[in-house]
Amino acid sequence: MPGIYIMSSEPQSGKTIAALGIMEALAGHVHRLSVFRPLVHQGDERDRLINLVSSQYSLQRTYEDMYGTTYARARQLLTAGKHEDLYREILEKFRSLESSSDIVICIGTDYRSVSAALEFDFNIEVANNLGTPLIPIINGYKRTPSLIVDMAKVFLNSLKAKSVELLSLIVNRVDPGEKENVFTALTRAFPEAFPIHVLPENPLLDTVSVREIAYALKAEMISGNTAWLDGEAKHVKIAAMELPHFLDHIEDGSLIITPGDRSDIILGSLTADMSRSYPRIAGLLLTGGIPPAQQVRKLLDGLDVSPVPVLSVQTDTFTTAMNVNAVEPSIVHGNTRKIAAVLGMVESSVDFPALLERIAVARTKRRTPLMFQYELIERSKRQRRHIVLPEGEEERILRAAEIVILRGICDITLLGNPEEIRRKINSLGLSLVDVRIIDPVSSDLRKQFADAYFEARKHKGISSDMAYDTMSDVSYFGTMMVQLGQADGMVSGSVHTTAHTIRPALEFVKTRPGISIVSSVFFMCLADQVLVYGDCAINPEPTAEQLADIAISSAETALAFGVEPRIAMLSYSTGESGKGPEVDKVRTATSIARKRRPDLKIEGPIQYDAAVDTDVAKVKLPKSDVAGHATVFVFPDLNAGNNAYKAVQRSANALAIGPVLQGLNKPVNDLSRGATVPDIVNTIAITAIQAQSEGVQ
Numbered sequence: 024m025p026g027i028y029i030m031s032s033e034p035q036s037g038k039t040i041a042a043l044g045i046m047e048a049l050a051g052h053v054h055r056l057s058v059f060r061p062l063v064h065q066g067d068e069r070d071r072l073i074n075l076v077s078s079q080y081s082l083q084r085t086y087e088d089m090y091g092t093t094y095a096r097a098r099q100l101l102t103a104g105k106h107e108d109l110y111r112e113i114l115e116k117f118r119s120l121e122s123s124s125d126i127v128i129c130i131g132t133d134y135r136s137v138s139a140a141l142e143f144d145f146n147i148e149v150a151n152n153l154g155t156p157l158i159p160i161i162n163g164y165k166r167t168p169s170l171i172v173d174m175a176k177v178f179l180n181s182l183k184a185k186s187v188e189l190l191s192l193i194v195n196r197v198d199p200g201e202k203e204n205v206f207t208a209l210t211r212a213f214p215e216a217f218p219i220h221v222l223p224e225n226p227l228l229d230t231v232s233v234r235e236i237a238y239a240l241k242a243e244m245i246s247g248n249t250a251w252l253d254g255e256a257k258h259v260k261i262a263a264m265e266l267p268h269f270l271d272h273i274e275d276g277s278l279i280i281t282p283g284d285r286s287d288i289i290l291g292s293l294t295a296d297m298s299r300s301y302p303r304i305a306g307l308l309l310t311g312g313i314p315p316a317q318q319v320r321k322l323l324d325g326l327d328v329s330p331v332p333v334l335s336v337q338t339d340t341f342t343t344a345m346n347v348n349a350v351e352p353s354i355v356h357g358n359t360r361k362i363a364a365v366l367g368m369v370e371s372s373v374d375f376p377a378l379l380e381r382i383a384v385a386r387t388k389r390r391t392p393l394m395f396q397y398e399l400i401e402r403s404k405r406q407r408r409h410i411v412l413p414e415g416e417e418e419r420i421l422r423a424a425e426i427v428i429l430r431g432i433c434d435i436t437l438l439g440n441p442e443e444i445r446r447k448i449n450s451l452g453l454s455l456v457d458v459r460i461i462d463p464v465s466s467d468l469r470k471q472f473a474d475a476y477f478e479a480r481k482h483k484g485i486s487s488d489m490a491y492d493t494m495s496d497v498s499y500f501g502t503m504m505v506q507l508g509q510a511d512g513m514v515s516g517s518v519h520t521t522a523h524t525i526r527p528a529l530e531f532v533k534t535r536p537g538i539s540i541v542s543s544v545f546f547m548c549l550a551d552q553v554l555v556y557g558d559c560a561i562n563p564e565p566t567a568e569q570l571a572d573i574a575i576s577s578a579e580t581a582l583a584f585g586v587e588p589r590i591a592m593l594s595y596s597t598g599e600s601g602k603g604p605e606v607d608k609v610r611t612a613t614s615i616a617r618k619r620r621p622d623l624k625i626e627g628p629i630q631y632d633a634a635v636d637t638d639v640a641k642v643k644l645p646k647s648d649v650a651g652h653a654t655v656f657v658f659p660d661l662n663a664g665n666n667a668y669k670a671v672q673r674s675a676n677a678l679a680i681g682p683v684l685q686g687l688n689k690p691v692n693d694l695s696r697g698a699t700v701p702d703i704v705n706t707i708a709i710t711a712i713q714a715q716s717e718g719v720q
Contacts, residue, residue: 189216275449289309
């Protein structure tokens with residue numbers, strides 16, 4: 024199948040939502056995925072949908088490769104009666120893209136330039152000429168089930184008359200309370216004809232974010248936190264009066280429009296946002312192309328405490344206000360909240376196995392970072408687990424928690440001061456209504472947890488009072504939640520040290536039977552494969568016995584995440600060629616690991632080049648099953664491992680997911696203090712999967 028064509032019969036139907044959902048599903052199965060639009064508007068600005076999809080999925084294509092022709096060129100050819108020439112131009116561009124792709128997602132026109140009837144017929148003709156089956160989108164917004172069925176019949180009869188191959192039907196923006204009724208009515212009207220998917224209306228997608236306004240107005244960001252651009256601009260306020268009077272008009276989520284020379288409004292608004300006496304401000308939009316005064320700009324540059332986006336545009340205040348009011352809700356690249364909401368909604372509403380079966384995509388043996396991350400999310404959702412996040416007052420943790428909830432990855436408990444966490448959630452404009460929040464200091468569970476800790480550590484001289492005091496610490500409290508089954512796993516470390524994160528687990532969660540040491544791995548996602556590196560984060564100088572444990576644990580972790588383990592015990596020499604205490608340690612570790620796990624493919628000592636390069640392997644270890652094909656790399660010490668993973672991460676532009684802790688009885692994972700929001704989401708998903716494999720209930 025060369026591609027899929029997504030089209031609707033009217034604007035604002037949800038092609039973007041369908042395209043993102045289908046791209047996400049295919050990203051887990053297809054290596055060379057592409058997007059294509061038959062027509063785009065000409066100009067300096069790239070097509071928004073192409074920009075969104077290609078950026079979200081890191082498509083290695085030029086912009087010109089991803090569209091057929093421009094609307095202006097299409098009108099010229101149609102006016103001259105050269106219909107065949109127009110379709111030929113689009114087909115040639117599509118075939119060129121198809122030749123270097125496994126599958127191409129074609130996204131139809133937007134019904135903004137010519138009559139709906141003409142565009143409807145145009146999309147059908149393009150789909151037929153490209154030879155792509157169709158996924159039609161029906162807009163169910165404020166429409167009854169019977170009306171939606173009638174619309175579907177008209178739509179599908181038109182497609183049947185044109186002999187279009189139908190892949191699936193998606194009805195979008197349906198009242199959530201009517202979702203089941205709409206699905207039932209459609210399946211009765213079209214029994215066993217094709218898969219039918221009904222997507223509910225999501226209020227978040229109907230909001231306009233500061234990012235969308237900045238994108239539409241081509242605003243320059245002067246200061247603030249880019250993550251705050253995803254906040255909703257609930258109210259637009261034009262600041263024309265003096266500051267004391269203006270402050271009375273600020274509402275929660277206000278986007279304040281003011282000339283760039285109004286220093287009083289700029290500073291007063293930012294101060295109001297930091298004050299608990301005033302509502303949260305969504306952003307400042309400075310007009311007239313007037314830069315703030317030098318002193319104000321200097322203040323903004325050093326104002327690390329204010330994350331409020333300060334934007335600047337060239338237009339005057341009146342024109343800017345009109346332009347802001349004209350911005351429609353959309354999804355632009357970088358808006359992680361809306362993208363997560365879309366993917367979560369589509370994944371919960373679309374029967375992707377049935378859809379993929381109809382697409383008949385052969386699963387590639389290559390694994391890209393995108394595929395690996397897709398598999399993480401999908402696997403974590405199969406058996407929903409409960410993860411506790413002790414750093415509940417940290418902004419990155421809260422943003423990651425929202426994405427986790429929107430994607431349906433797992434349930435979340437946040438630890439910390441509930442009042443402070445709720446204030447932070449509100450100030451960030453996040454939606455975390457259903458998240459459980461516990462304050463270890465005042466929790467009813469503290470006494471129970473303290474008693475359990477006392478029993479586990481009294482042989483170390485811990486008293487009851489000391490145990491009670493210890494349970495006020497979020498890391499100890501969160502780990503005890505996991506130990507006593509109140510949560511299935513824990514993720515921490517964005518603001519705490521590794522020692523603070525894992526010490527409680529070492530004290531009372533303990534290691535699994537047969538494993539003497541807690542270690543870690545990184546999943547190194549290269550361009551077309553995923554490798555496992557261990558240990559790169561925990562143990563400075565492991566002994567031979569500990570190296571053997573690390574190798575076995577790393578192999579089990581690799582297997583649990585779909586990587587066939589072929590273990591390379593790394594050293595500075597290969598086979599019998601080298602001598603010395605470090606090489607001997609690796610040789611001994613290899614022997615121990617082989618005796619304990621004869622079922623595993625293990626080679627060592629071996630150099631990195633012999634482990635990954637088949638030509639080198641033929642020379643150095645020609646009879647090895649591992650050499651040239653290694654997937655799990657065990658480094659002799661922390662110095663080598665930590666430097667190696669960072670070198671590969673930076674030099675090869677690899678995605679490094681981890682550290683993932685292994686060897687514990689229950690899943691507890693540590694974050695880097697520089698972890699980004701996507702890093703945290705990945706680690707939460709990994710922890711949820713570990714909890715599944717541990718059989719935690």
